[in-house]
Amino acid sequence: MPELRKEPISERWVVIATERGNRPSDFKFPAVSEEAGLGGANCPFCGGNEGKTPPEITAWRTPGTAPNTPGWDVRIVNNLFPALTKEGDINRTGKGVFDMMSGVGAHEVIIETPQHTLNIPDMPEEHIEKILWAYKQRIVELGKDTRFRYVLVFKNYGKVAGASLTHPHSQLIATPITPRYVKMELKNSREYYLEKERCIFCDIIRQELGSGERIVFENEFFVAIAPFASRFPFETWILPRRHEYGFQVMPDEERFLLARCLKDVLSRLKTCLNDPPYNMVLHTSPNPIARPGKPDYWGTLQYDFHWHIELIPRLTKMAGFEWGSGLYINPVAPEKAAKFLRETKV
Amino acid sequence: MPELRKEPISERWVVIATERGNRPSDFKFPAVSEEAGLGGANCPFCGGNEGKTPPEITAWRTPGTAPNTPGWDVRIVNNLFPALTKEGDINRTGKGVFDMMSGVGAHEVIIETPQHTLNIPDMPEEHIEKILWAYKQRIVELGKDTRFRYVLVFKNYGKVAGASLTHPHSQLIATPITPRYVKMELKNSREYYLEKERCIFCDIIRQELGSGERIVFENEFFVAIAPFASRFPFETWILPRRHEYGFQVMPDEERFLLARCLKDVLSRLKTCLNDPPYNMVLHTSPNPIARPGKPDYWGTLQYDFHWHIELIPRLTKMAGFEWGSGLYINPVAPEKAAKFLRETKV
Numbered sequence: 233m234p235e236l237r238k239e240p241i242s243e244r245w246v247v248i249a250t251e252r253g254n255r256p257s258d259f260k261f262p263a264v265s266e267e268a269g270l271g272g273a274n275c276p277f278c279g280g281n282e283g284k285t286p287p288e289i290t291a292w293r294t295p296g297t298a299p300n301t302p303g304w305d306v307r308i309v310n311n312l313f314p315a316l317t318k319e320g321d322i323n324r325t326g327k328g329v330f331d332m333m334s335g336v337g338a339h340e341v342i343i344e345t346p347q348h349t350l351n352i353p354d355m356p357e358e359h360i361e362k363i364l365w366a367y368k369q370r371i372v373e374l375g376k377d378t379r380f381r382y383v384l385v386f387k388n389y390g391k392v393a394g395a396s397l398t399h400p401h402s403q404l405i406a407t408p409i410t411p412r413y414v415k416m417e418l419k420n421s422r423e424y425y426l427e428k429e430r431c432i433f434c435d436i437i438r439q440e441l442g443s444g445e446r447i448v449f450e451n452e453f454f455v456a457i458a459p460f461a462s463r464f465p466f467e468t469w470i471l472p473r474r475h476e477y478g479f480q481v482m483p484d485e486e487r488f489l490l491a492r493c494l495k496d497v498l499s500r501l502k503t504c505l506n507d508p509p510y511n512m513v514l515h516t517s518p519n520p521i522a523r524p525g526k527p528d529y530w531g532t533l534q535y536d537f538h539w540h541i542e543l544i545p546r547l548t549k550m551a552g553f554e555w556g557s558g559l560y561i562n563p564v565a566p567e568k569a570a571k572f573l574r575e576t577k578v
Numbered sequence: 579m580p581e582l583r584k585e586p587i588s589e590r591w592v593v594i595a596t597e598r599g600n601r602p603s604d605f606k607f608p609a610v611s612e613e614a615g616l617g618g619a620n621c622p623f624c625g626g627n628e629g630k631t632p633p634e635i636t637a638w639r640t641p642g643t644a645p646n647t648p649g650w651d652v653r654i655v656n657n658l659f660p661a662l663t664k665e666g667d668i669n670r671t672g673k674g675v676f677d678m679m680s681g682v683g684a685h686e687v688i689i690e691t692p693q694h695t696l697n698i699p700d701m702p703e704e705h706i707e708k709i710l711w712a713y714k715q716r717i718v719e720l721g722k723d724t725r726f727r728y729v730l731v732f733k734n735y736g737k738v739a740g741a742s743l744t745h746p747h748s749q750l751i752a753t754p755i756t757p758r759y760v761k762m763e764l765k766n767s768r769e770y771y772l773e774k775e776r777c778i779f780c781d782i783i784r785q786e787l788g789s790g791e792r793i794v795f796e797n798e799f800f801v802a803i804a805p806f807a808s809r810f811p812f813e814t815w816i817l818p819r820r821h822e823y824g825f826q827v828m829p830d831e832e833r834f835l836l837a838r839c840l841k842d843v844l845s846r847l848k849t850c851l852n853d854p855p856y857n858m859v860l861h862t863s864p865n866p867i868a869r870p871g872k873p874d875y876w877g878t879l880q881y882d883f884h885w886h887i888e889l890i891p892r893l894t895k896m897a898g899f900e901w902g903s904g905l906y907i908n909p910v911a912p913e914k915a916a917k918f919l920r921e922t923k924v
Binding site (some may be wrong): 233234236237238240243244245247248249315316319324328329330331332333334335336385386387388392393394403405407408409411412414415416432435436439453456459461511513514515521528542544549550552553554556557558559561 | 579580581582583584586589590591593594595661662663666674675676677678679680681684691730732733734738739740741746749750753754755757759760762778781782783805807858859860861862882888890895897899901902903904905906
């Protein structure tokens with residue numbers, strides 16, 4: 233019989249169709265690597281084409297090389313077609329029952345490497361560390377802009393996952409509101425903390441490490457799990473094992489272990505599911521300052537939150553039921569997904 | 579500059595990228611009608627193949643014809659691959675931080691016509707009325723089962739929208755919980771009512787009819803609007819103009835006007851966007867009885883709710899930002915979408 237499970241942090245219910253015998257090979261997609269092409273002259277993100285992107289915001293560079301020239305390992309530029317714009321005031325207004333504000337924010341691209349076809353599973357861990365460094369720089373830097381409540385780092389891998397360019401890259405969007413899904417997690421982890429004086433994420437991690445059945449990977453500082461109420465087949469979360477409220481406050485010496493964890497998990501997904509399209513999102517505490525002189529409950533650093541990365545392979549389609557209900561139907565039990573991923577040789 | 583808009587019922591924020599000049603022709607999809615094939619012997623939903631589906635639950639039939647034989651206009655059967663199962667108890671349990679219950683529910687298919695390629699825009703209004711009659715029958719009937727809190731009627735049109743069979747059909751799923759998106763709407767319309775003693779939907783309808791800029795269609799009883807904070811290009815909602823908390827309590831004499839409205843709006847979407855894939859969902863009040871002797875705030879009829887149909891053309895992809903934030907980026911302003919749809923000749 234199928235099972236309804238509740239994700240305790242967001243309070244989302246999910247239908248886990250446990251008896252369907254789905255194996256990784258049931259999900260057939262062309263490998264994303266087949267989309268890549270050769271890069272080179274036509275790819276604005278390839279090394280040597282620095283003039284084809286908006287100007288560099290920051291980069292991890294070989295000392296002595298100039299911005300917007302080769303010599304970089306990771307490079308950050310504005311998105312050429314930004315969803316939100318950097319200039320201007322927020323202008324909160326209302327019209328009858330409707331509320332609105334200006335679309336002020338930032339939309340940046342983190343170019344992960346000058347090489348067109350080098351993805352995280354094939355990068356040295358030292359290089360992945362530089363990508364994580366770039367995420368941190370931008371979250372901290374944009375967090376100082378008092379118009380922005382939140383910086384969301386995400387990655388679309390493959391056309392099915394929404395990528396329009398194949399060169400390895402992630403993105404970030406800074407928003408003048410804390411996004412709804414993050415707010416739900418912030419609100420519920422706060423309420424849990426106020427009631428129990430424990431972090432809900434820490435409780436989940438403890439329980440998962442105890443049972444072991446949904447663990448995909450663990451090292452000294454990080455753990456990757458298939459969440460109990462996974463919305464999607466092979467959904468995987470990466471969390472710091474000890475309580476840490478923000479990605480941006482992670483000590484530098486832990487970054488290498490996160491790089492190792494991310495490389496391991498993405499390698500497992502790649503091998504197990506034949507290089508599937510996926511989305512990655514980073515949920516961390518909001519920016520420290522909401523508006524000067526106007527402290528805002530959800531717009532500020534929250535020590536009872538626990539940052540994490542959500543990885544969502546895009547193997548199934550959203551249909552009317554999911555759109556209408558917010559209730560997901562997942563044909564692969566997370567215990568089974570975790571076992572497949574754990575047993576994949578990488 | 580883009581604009582952030584808040585949908586007042588669900589409190590979802592949306593980025594409306596108003597300055598992008600998107601026209602309907604910018605969204606290129608093969609017309610869904612091209613997927614249909616001929617039907618006939620291989621289609622379990624075609625007239626004459628009644629033996630190829632699970633047994634008939636109910637049907638609109640020519641008097642004197644027997645169940646599971648030809649002679650029907652609209653026919654309801656169990657889904658052959660149900661997401662939830664009809665037999666069994668709910669068995670709410672917990673395990674540490676996790677909550678779960680059995681996947682008890684109903685999953686039925688409403689076969690809209692015996693004809694393989696006859697879709698709503700081409701049906702006589704009298705036939706569409708019979709489909710709406712079928713929805714009502716099943717919502718009322720399944721609402722008597724005290725295990726079920728909610729009956730969600732929905733439709734996936736086209737493969738991109740999640741349809742696995744091309745023969746015209748809708749579906750319903752009865753669930754032992756009120757789905758999250760419906761709960762949000764119920765909760766906020768209740769709070770609005772308690773504060774203002776007015777229905778939030780009625781206020782929106784009044785404001786929209788006053789300005790007119792987002793109106794797609796109106797008749798004596800119904801109105802179709804492009805919502806102020808549309809999540810998707812050409813998203814359209816159909817609502818009864820006067821306050822009515824449940825689809826299932828709509829007087830029979832209004833059904834014809836709803837059929838006319840639905841036919842008109844779907845015809846406009848079809849013509850304007852070249853027969854696009856879409857999802858349709860019906861949001862109505864939950865079932866009248868939650869559990870015997872255990873009244874439940876959100877599991878019961880709610881008179882301050884206002885039922886409506888949401889139509890979502892599937893023209894854009896969900897990507898990492900939307901998954902991570904719950905904040906949608908819509909490249910077509912609803913005022914523009916409504917104008918295109920209004921000016922489409924049908």
